[in-house]
Amino acid sequence: MITRLTDKIWIVEGGKSGRYPYAHSLYVADGGGILVDAGSDPAEIERLRKENGIAAVVMTHYHEDHFTFLSRLPDTPVWSSAADAPALESLETLLAWYGVLGNEWEAFYRKVFAEKFPFAPRKVARTIADGEELRFGDTRAVAVVAPGHTPGHLCLHFPDDGVLFLGDYDLAAFGPWYGDAPCGIDAFRRSARRLAGIAADRFVVSHEGPVHRGPIAGKMTAYLAVTDRREEALRNLLREPRTRAEIIARRLIYGPGHDGPWFDYSEWALLSKHLDGMLARDEAVLRNGAYRIKSPPAPAQRGLPPDGHQGFIVCGN
Numbered sequence: 001m002i003t004r005l006t007d008k009i010w011i012v013e014g015g016k017s018g019r020y021p022y023a024h025s026l027y028v029a030d031g032g033g034i035l036v037d038a039g040s041d042p043a044e045i046e047r048l049r050k051e052n053g054i055a056a057v058v059m060t061h062y063h064e065d066h067f068t069f070l071s072r073l074p075d076t077p078v079w080s081s082a083a084d085a086p087a088l089e090s091l092e093t094l095l096a097w098y099g100v101l102g103n104e105w106e107a108f109y110r111k112v113f114a115e116k117f118p119f120a121p122r123k124v125a126r127t128i129a130d131g132e133e134l135r136f137g138d139t140r141a142v143a144v145v146a147p148g149h150t151p152g153h154l155c156l157h158f159p160d161d162g163v164l165f166l167g168d169y170d171l172a173a174f175g176p177w178y179g180d181a182p183c184g185i186d187a188f189r190r191s192a193r194r195l196a197g198i199a200a201d202r203f204v205v206s207h208e209g210p211v212h213r214g215p216i217a218g219k220m221t222a223y224l225a226v227t228d229r230r231e232e233a234l235r236n237l238l239r240e241p242r243t244r245a246e247i248i249a250r251r252l253i254y255g256p257g258h259d260g261p262w263f264d265y266s267e268w269a270l271l272s273k274h275l276d277g278m279l280a281r282d283e284a285v286l287r288n289g290a291y292r293i294k295s296p297p298a299p300a301q302r303g304l305p306p307d308g309h310q311g312f313i314v315c316g317n
């Protein structure tokens with residue numbers, strides 16, 4: 001289904017309301033037709049190609065649910081940020097940046113990228129830099145490169161139309177994804193706050209309800225707070241030493257009933273970022289293959305934080 005945000009800026013809604021494995025696309029009906037991402041609806045994309053034209057596909061980033069149908073447009077130039085281009089150009093880089101090269105998930109992801117989300121490497125015809133102004137006919141877009149979800153996640157701001165395409169800074173209840181190998185929580189937060197500070201009337205996201213009316217500062221704060229809850233759950237789990245396998249099996253993020261390598265991978269991709277931070281801040285230790293939270297410095301009795309936090313004190317060091 002296509003809905004028109006403006007005369008020239010359309011949303012190609014993905015299947016399942018844009019829930020994974022689908023992602024909404026944007027279509028700019030100007031400058032020969034620009035499709036932003038190719039994971040929405042193959043029939044609508046084909047109709048656009050035939051009836052309206054697709055002069056280029058702009059990829060917000062290299063994730064599988066955004067390139068799903070890209071291989072059906074083999075002759076259309078692909079544009080992306082310079083930082084994300086290597087993963088669109090090479091399966092080996094894609095696997096490395098998912099963080100699955102050389103571990104137990106490599107074979108699974110090779111199959112995923114061969115079958116369910118067919119990956120065909122594409123030479124990126126034009127790389128786009130942060131702040132660059134793009135002209136699609138009379139339609140003006142400013143590139144906002146927002147590292148954290150991927151190294152060069154590309155958002156598009158249409159200042160004359162009051163529209164900002166946020167891509168996978170998607171404000172969804174699940175919370176942020178910062179699990180790719182070159183990415184992390186701090187970069188994600190910085191980018192999310194920067195995006196929320198851009199003045200626009202309508203913010204378009206890749207998943208679920210596609211349009212959020214601005215301002216979105218409150219929604220972005222709630223979205224980022226999911227990250228804090230994940231870290232709190234992990235802290236609680238690590239009152240006792242836990243191995244990588246035990247952490248993965250606990251399903252702190254996806255919950256019970258979500259089995260298989262996709263969830264194993266995703267749990268670890270996200271939680272390992274929290275562990276990296278906790279180790280770097282000397283809040284946790286890794287000893288004999290097990291992670292454990294360190295006890296905080298002994299607080300003065302009257303300075304004890306409220307419930308919940310006191311639990312960390314008993315685990316000793």
Ligand SMILES: [Zn+2]
Nearest residue numbers: 061063149168
């Ligand atoms: Zn993504």
